[in-house]
Amino acid sequence: MVELDGHDAFKALARLLECADDGTAWRAKSPSVERLRIALTELPQHASALDLAVLLRQAINHERTRRGTAVPVIPVSHARFSDFRHWNKVGLRMTIAGDARLVSIEPWHPEWLSVEGNEVDAFAASETIRREFNAAxxxxxxxxxxxxxxxxxxRGQRAAVRAALSTPAGGSLVVALPTGEGKSMIFQLIQTVGFVGADQQENQGTTLVIVPTxxxxxxxxxxxxxxxxLAKPLAFQGGNDAQNAIIAERIAAGTQGLCFASPEAACGRLRDPLRRAAEAGLLRALVIDEAHLVDQWGTGFRTxxxxxxGLRRELLGAAPSGQAMRTIMLSATLTDSSLETLRALFGAESDFESLAAVQLRPEPDYWIAPVASEAARIDQVMEALHHAPRPAVLYVTEVAAANAWHARLAAAGFRRISKLHGKTARAEREEIVGEWRAGAIDIVVGTSAFGLGIDYAYARSIIHACIPETLDRFYQExxxxxxxxxAxxxxIVPTAKDFTIAKKINAQQVISIDRGFERWSTLFARKIRFGEGRFAVRIDGRPGAGERDIDMFGETNTDWNLRTVALMARAGLVRLLGSPYPRIAEEGD
Structure with a gap:
């Protein structure tokens, strides 16, 4: 297949639109031209005429910028556009000249944005290079x-990789790199290359990568x-017992290689397999991806x-001399608070270093609409999605909003769309992520569940029909x-209600000193002594001896107990050592 660029690619696209070429013998370097070519030629056909018209606008917009002059009208006789009647809704002008349908582009100057002569979508559609990768x-x-x-x-990625692979046994390293600069290469190289100075035995076994979603x-x-x-399975996922059992067995035997798991899985189902791997010197590294969440999520929920x-210290203590795992923490949005939390929890009694190569992302062109009513917001976002370059992500905060927007887009005639939120089933998540990576989806409606680390190079538009509750969430999305x-x-298209929702989500519920002391006193009163300042406490016990606490059991109560202990650890009052080993026989956590 011939790869075409610039004028040659657009000329070939014009021939495809005139049915003078079937589009199967070439491909375009420009992502916008190539996306339209694929959508026109794919079998079976998934794109609607509306999907294709938005992609056509994007391709013409790109070519107009490349030429630096007005692009002439484009003859369009392709059968996929034969019944399309809504050219003006996507910012295209169509005229009939004899048997020919001639299409040209109209600038998009929405009245509800202060555009000052600028076209909202033109810069993103231009595909202007804003950041050079793999440069000198x-x-x-x-x-x-x-x-x-x-x-x-x-250069930041180079420094991060070299620092990570030079981490000494038992040491900890925090790495801050901008989104898009390839943090995942670090744990891939830990798997394929190993650590500097480590012998062959140390560079065997499992690298556990903690992921939030x-x-x-x-x-x-x-x-x-x-x-x-590597061969699947690598991702430990709730509900897939057969696959998870394979992963657990491989970890214990030291043959798993990379494993991607939630913190809940690591501290729960995988704890004993990880312990056995550590005892055998077959646990290479603990990598925490999106490590700022230790501070942000670990305080308010998902303790x-x-x-x-504590799990880390347990595994370090179980390892043979000189074969302790390394701890690597990766983030793109590391605040001072997050770094200090990581230092308090993962930095004691070990080498602890940090490396930051952060910078402002130059690619996004930022637009914020005035606060509007919900009805006006719906109209504005729908208008934007009839013009914005593809692929696009429409972010919302709540699951119900994601469902409503997906239904709204489908009713409008969009077909290359999908939605992903916290309640999306595992199999459907896999399918959506795969289609997104393959470029088969033009719009994803997502909550923050579709964000962290979802890596697809060519996304052109990020629209928020909400206000993200933190700057970190906005930066990530x-x-x-x-x-x-x-480019x-x-x-962002906000309503007044969005501020209330964001403030409510962002308000951290921190336990009071009196209530925290009461919970800790009750836990510690039932401690098991191990000597040398080591104790085990049950975190699923009732929080106090009073009448209101006597029947307080369950997951919420246990989480508050664990949160209390974790806050004490951050303050340096206690040190988390994991779970006693051999495991205590009595029931409870």
Missing amino acids: GCEGDPFLASVRRTSYRS VALGVNHEQEAVEVCG EFQELS VGRGGRDGR ALSL
């Missing part, structure tokens, strides 16, 4: 061949299969993010766009 000064090390690379994406685990699994040559510090270093669009 990023020459690769020989070992990059093991992950099919010859150079680094940036199933979608991210699936994404990492697929990439590791392609890049590292297991902070319980990982905007970071889905322009990961190829080319992207960021558009």
Whole structure:
């Protein structure tokens, strides 16, 4: 298949639109031209005429920027457009001249945005290069061949990789890199190359990668299969007992290689297999992806993010001399608070270093609409999605909103769409992530569950029909766009209600000193002594001896007990050592 660029690619596309070419003997370097070519030629056909018209607008917009002059009208006689009547809704003008249908582009200047003469979608559609990858000064090390690379994406990635692979046994390293600069290469190289100075025994066994979402685990699994040559299963996922049993057995035997799991799985079902691997010197590294969540999520909910510090110490204590695992923490949004939390939980009694190569992302072109009513917001977002370059992500905060927007887009005639949120089933998540990576979806409606680490280079538009509750969430989600270093669009369309929702989510519920002391006193009163300042406490016990606490049992109560202990560990009052081993025989946690 011939690869075409610039004028040659657009000329070939014009021939395809005139039915003078079937589009199967060439492909375009431009992502927008290539996306339209694929949508027109794919079998079976998934794209609607509306999907195709938006892609046509994007391709013409790109060509107009490339030429630097007005693009002439384009004859369109392809059968896929024969019944389309809504050209003006997607910013295209169609006229009939004899038997020919002539299409040209109209600038998009929405009245509800202060555009000041600028076209909202033009910069993103232009595919202007905003960040150079693999540039001078990023020459690769020989070992990059093991992950099919010859150079680094940036100098920051090079420094991060070299620092990570030089981490001493038992040491901890925090790495902060901008989104899109390839943090995943670090754990891929730990798997394929190993650590500097480690003997062959140390560079065997499992590297456990903690991920916050199933979608991210699936994404990492697929990439590791392609890049590292590993065989599935690599992602530990709730509800897949057969696959999970295979992973647990491989970890215990030291044959798993990479494993992607949630903190809940690591502290629960995988704890004993990890312990056996550590005892045999077959646990290479604990990698925490999106490590800022240890501070952000581990304090308010999903306390297991902070319980990982106890699991880590348990596994370090079980390892043979000189074969302790390394701990690598990766993030793109590491605040001072997050770094201090990681230092408090993962830095005591070990080498603890941090490396930051962060920078502002140059790709997004930011637009914020004035606060509007919900009805006005719906109209504005629908207008935006009839013009915005593809692929696009529409972010919302609540599951119900994701479902409503997906139904709304389907009713409007969009077909290459999907939705992903916290209640999306595992198999469906895998399918959506796979289709997104393959470029088969033009719009994903997602909550924050579709975000962390979802790596697809060519996303052009990120639209928020909500207000993200933290700047970190916004940065992560905007970071889905322009990961190829080319221009992207960021558009926020808010309502007054969004502020209330964001503030409510962002309000951390921290236990009071009196209540925390009461919970700790009750836990510690029932302790088991192991000597040398070591104690075991049951975290599923009632929080106090009073009448209101006597019947307080269950997951919520246990989580508050664990949160209390984790907060004490962050304050340096106690040190989490994991679970006693051999395991205590009595029931309880």
